[in-house]
Amino acid sequence: MSVEENLAKVKNTIKNGVTLVAVSKTHPSEVVMDAYNAGQRIFGENKVQEMCAKAEVMPKDIQWHLIGHLQSNKVKYIAPFVSMIHSVDSMALLEKIDAAAIKADRVIDILLEVHVAQEDTKFGLSIEQARQIALSTEISQMKGIRLRGIMGMASNTDNMAQVKAEFLRLKVLFDTLKSTSQTIDTLSMGMSGDYMLAMECGSTMVRVGSSIFGHRDYSVH
Ligand SMILES: *Cc1c(COP(=O)(O)O)cnc(C)c1O
Secondary structure, three states: OOHHHHHHHHHHHOOOOOEEEEEOOOOOHHHHHHHHHOOOOEEEEOOHHHHHHHHHHOOOOOEEEEOOOOOHHHHHHHOOOOOEEEEEOOHHHHHHHHHHHHHOOOOEEEEEEEEOOOOOOOOOEOHHHHHHHHOOHHHHOOOOEEEEEEEEEOOOOOOHHHHHHHHHHHHHHHHHHHOOOOOOOEEEOOOOOOHHHHHHOOOOEEEEOHHHHOOOOHHHO
């Protein structure tokens, strides 16, 4: 199946009010353009360098979402154009993004990445750490960022009961934070293998890669 056909198929399964981020990491811009030409405008990348390279050659109305781990020293490269950063996992990084956004005369939408999966290799804040940052006076005073919500990944397992329990923990935190702030409206959870379940659990934004672009070949990078 072509990227256009895959995209149409995925879009058909997305609930009303849920935003689809097409995860284009590792796929060349010519392939990503197939999704663009089929109407997709929101793309997710997990590496700063790759996102910058694609943003440079691709149409300017694309909204680029960074979904992978962000090092403080690379914030400056994406601050001028990034639409949303899903992977904020410390106050120090938040301060860097705030400063870089102000310098670029922008306000950048951010999500706090929350770790609920069992794998300990994944980045992210604990639920309690995320709550503390979201409710802090520091964040409320930052003019360069807008806290829009949280992002999380469930464990990579076939045990759907476990995946569901993890999604529901994110949903509970999201609801708590949402009740405290008018800018919080985004719960980013769900990937190719679990986004249907994520939507059932209250996801408002899904990040779908392989179901649209096919399997990734990391050997070429
Ligand atoms: C790669 C990636 C995705 C997309 O994964 P697929 O299984 O290909 O849909 C979603 N979220 C994050 C954070 C990713 O790194």
